[in-house]
Amino acid sequence: MRFKVSIIGRPNVGKSTLFNRLAGRKLALVDDTPGVTRDRRVHPAKLFDLRFDVIDTAGLEDAAASSLEGRMRAQTETAIDEADLVLFLIDARTGLMPDDRTFAEVVRRTGKPVVLVANKAETRGAQGGMLEGWELGLGEPIPISAEHGEGMPDLREAIIEAL
Numbered sequence: 001m002r003f004k005v006s007i008i009g010r011p012n013v014g015k016s017t018l019f020n021r022l023a024g025r026k027l028a029l030v031d032d033t034p035g036v037t038r039d040r041r042v043h044p045a046k047l048f049d050l051r052f053d054v055i056d057t058a059g060l061e062d063a064a065a066s067s068l069e070g071r072m073r074a075q076t077e078t079a080i081d082e083a084d085l086v087l088f089l090i091d092a093r094t095g096l097m098p099d100d101r102t103f104a105e106v107v108r109r110t111g112k113p114v115v116l117v118a119n120k121a122e123t124r125g126a127q128g129g130m131l132e133g134w135e136l137g138l139g140e141p142i143p144i145s146a147e148h149g150e151g152m153p154d155l156r157e158a159i160i161e162a163l
């Protein structure tokens, strides 16, 4: 049976970019516009020999109307529920933000297998932000660049180990 992988994280860490890469879709489909309503998307994905369904939690950033934190939390919990494994993304360029800690707590409470992914690792100074990821208590941060396709073999290894 195919397993399901949900990509979780605060807005702008690169969830949709990673989704598109795993799903083999064009990077141009990433929507940068804040406030644009998009549904959560599920797509067959491939990472070398691994086949799974990937779930993007697009829409987390579209919550201007109601309580942002409440909506992010609800969507995140739904996506985690559906998943066999969670890819928890942080942005190595900016380092940890308060919302990262909120999401990490939600993920940890579910007890789902989780891989902590430090995206934008190709950027200047990303090493510091990546190492900050240890503070989340979700294990070793795996540095990747979703945009440039770097770190994919390590991501594959981490997924296999976490499953």
Ligand code: GDP
Binding pocket: 009, 010, 011, 012, 013, 014, 015, 016, 017, 018, 030, 031, 032, 058, 061, 119, 120, 121, 122, 123, 144, 145, 146, 147, 148
């Ligand atoms: P989301 O809100 O978490 O879905 O984030 P997006 O996938 O929409 O990406 C947010 C921004 O980060 C966009 O401008 C992307 O081009 C950029 N981005 C995503 N991945 C990377 C990466 O690996 N490196 C760099 N430098 N930028 C990235």
Ligand code: MG
Binding pocket: 015, 016, 017, 057, 058, 059
């Ligand atoms: Mg997105």
